[in-house]
Amino acid sequence: MDSIALSIPSPSLAVFAQGVALSFGLIVAIGAQNAFVLRQGLRREHVGWIVAFCAAADAxxxxxxxxGMAQALGERPALARWLAFAGAAFLAVYGWRALQRARHDQRLEATEARGGVSRRAALAQAAAFTLLNPHVYLDTVLLVGSIGAQQAATLRIWFVAGASAASLCWFGMLGFGARWLAPWFARPVAWRVLDAIIGVTMFVLSGLLMRQAIAGV
Structure with a gap:
């Protein structure tokens, strides 16, 4: 019998998957932006524009x-290691909080607004929900940026692509699959399962980042 060769993921694929997991874990949450995208999806109003804007802004x-973080840390390897330790700690805390949320009932419901809005008004609302939230900058620029900057220069584009792909998939699911997903997201058990998966994923990423930081000492 011929032996079966096991394919080993290339470094670029592994980095892409890490970007997907990190971005997905951070973006899947009950918040104003997700509720807005879900609402627009339920109303089938400017969905493509809203999804494209939110995904492009994240990317x-x-x-x-x-x-930016790669350039800032390029000549500061000690700072890069400390940021890796800080990122690992943050992901561990985030994972613990996700597991705690999994113990309680939560739901995401999109409230219906009366009357339609113009495309410009819808995009303005999307911009406000996206860019006026300080957590967006902490998550994307500081946390994701510092972790992505730890990758080799040739692999950073794969990390960015993975994180951006997760964002596009999530907003696309919310917007275009709203009528199917809305009843599911309104059930607390769905968010319990999601938070449990996110919690475990964040702990795994934290461990990988910690190992990387220790190896660089």
Missing amino acids: LLIGAGVL
């Missing part, structure tokens, strides 16, 4: 964060 912030 730009993530890319700027990774490139």
